[in-house]
Amino acid sequence: MERTLYTNWATLALILALVYYMRLSKPMFFGFVLIGGAMVYGVNAIYQMTFGDAKMLALISLVIFVVAWIFQFIGHKIEGKKPSFLEDLQFLLIGPAWLLHFIYKKVGIKY
Numbered sequence: 001m002e003r004t005l006y007t008n009w010a011t012l013a014l015i016l017a018l019v020y021y022m023r024l025s026k027p028m029f030f031g032f033v034l035i036g037g038a039m040v041y042g043v044n045a046i047y048q049m050t051f052g053d054a055k056m057l058a059l060i061s062l063v064i065f066v067v068a069w070i071f072q073f074i075g076h077k078i079e080g081k082k083p084s085f086l087e088d089l090q091f092l093l094i095g096p097a098w099l100l101h102f103i104y105k106k107v108g109i110k111y
Contacts, residue, residue, distance in 0.1 A: 011040060020093055027111040031100050 022029040050056035
């Protein structure tokens, strides 16, 4: 039996973030629908690989989260700037939009 894990707190958080991005810009929203969908698909793929073991999924997700944050702080150290998302939750959501802006600019999408 194949089980899926699409309905969870992370999906709810993603939907709320998408509402925020929709208010910023429709092209940003559609970009994050694709990115968010890929992330949800990836989480479900990990869940399937662990044969539906939610504890193993949580452990793998925690490891990915910690490694990503380590690289985040290394990047800020190299950049020489303190992470602004520590001051305001809104900056935590602006960071991904800032990165998507560079992608859109490179491929010529107006946002």
